[in-house]
Amino acid sequence: MKPLVAGNWKMNGVAASVAELDAMIAGHDAASRAVVDLAICPPAVLIAAFAPRSGPIAIGGQDCHAKVSGAHTGDIAAEQLKDAGATMVIVGHSERRTDHGETDEIVRAKAEAAQRAGLVAIVCVGETEAERKSGRALYVVGTQVDGSMPASATAESLVVAYEPVWAIGTGLVPTAADVAEVHGFIRAKLVALYGPVGESVRILYGGSVKPSNAKELLSVKNVNGALVGGASLKATDFLAIAAAYR
Numbered sequence: 001m002k003p004l005v006a007g008n009w010k011m012n013g014v015a016a017s018v019a020e021l022d023a024m025i026a027g028h029d030a031a032s033r034a035v036v037d038l039a040i041c042p043p044a045v046l047i048a049a050f051a052p053r054s055g056p057i058a059i060g061g062q063d064c065h066a067k068v069s070g071a072h073t074g075d076i077a078a079e080q081l082k083d084a085g086a087t088m089v090i091v092g093h094s095e096r097r098t099d100h101g102e103t104d105e106i107v108r109a110k111a112e113a114a115q116r117a118g119l120v121a122i123v124c125v126g127e128t129e130a131e132r133k134s135g136r137a138l139y140v141v142g143t144q145v146d147g148s149m150p151a152s153a154t155a156e157s158l159v160v161a162y163e164p165v166w167a168i169g170t171g172l173v174p175t176a177a178d179v180a181e182v183h184g185f186i187r188a189k190l191v192a193l194y195g196p197v198g199e200s201v202r203i204l205y206g207g208s209v210k211p212s213n214a215k216e217l218l219s220v221k222n223v224n225g226a227l228v229g230g231a232s233l234k235a236t237d238f239l240a241i242a243a244a245y246r
């Protein structure tokens with residue numbers, strides 16, 4: 001399967017940040033496109049401006065509502081993201097789960113809404129530092145996978161991102177052995193949920209991925225790409241991470 005390196009810009013970027021997208025497009029040349037898929041998930045207000053020029057780089061949203069339309073002030077439907085030019089959307093990021101009280105049930109509804117709209121759902125799971133330290137990482141991730149995944153999936157409609165909360169924006173990363181353990185665990189869960197399709201769903205690692213650690217993290221078994229936060233804001237860093245696949 002072709003890996004995916006997706007950048008989550010979070011609440012960063014303005015219209016002028018299109019210069020970084022342009023540099024990413026220029027750097028994602030034929031040799032790069034042959035070995036890795038790239039995506040950028042900018043703030044929703046930039047999607048319509050970014051999508052028409054993004055060429056080989058997919059554009060995604062960072063969240064969507066579970067409903068198609070209605071009285072939900074400030075929310076954005078998956079169909080609206082699609083209409084603006086997005087082809088994927090992140091759901092269940094730990095910052096959404098924490099800041100907006102999103103439960104597994106809500107995340108699952110959002111993932112299914114994304115699929116119905118024709119978007120790839122990137123569903124995030126991951127344990128907190130306290131949960132890891134108390135030996136409950138696999139239990140927590142397993143519970144999130146069981147509760148957050150959509151009812152059905154294909155290799156094209158679902159991506160899972162394992163993001164240990166304690167590794168996000170901290171510079172801390174799990175050991176390769178710990179990443180392998182969790183990704184292998186998620187893989188087994190996906191196969192149990194979806195049958196053979198579960199083997200072909202991409203599982204991304206996210207949390208302090210940088211050019212300096214990308215090669216080691218991305219070469220771990222069952223790591224099929226990365227969800228990159230801070231290091232996706234600069235084209236040089238983002239392309240250097242993608243270059244781990246060259």
Ligand SMILES: O=C[C@H](O)COP(=O)(O)O
Nearest residue numbers: 008168169207208229230
């Ligand atoms: O969605 C991306 C992740 O939260 C990772 O963020 P980070 O690369 O800044 O640690």
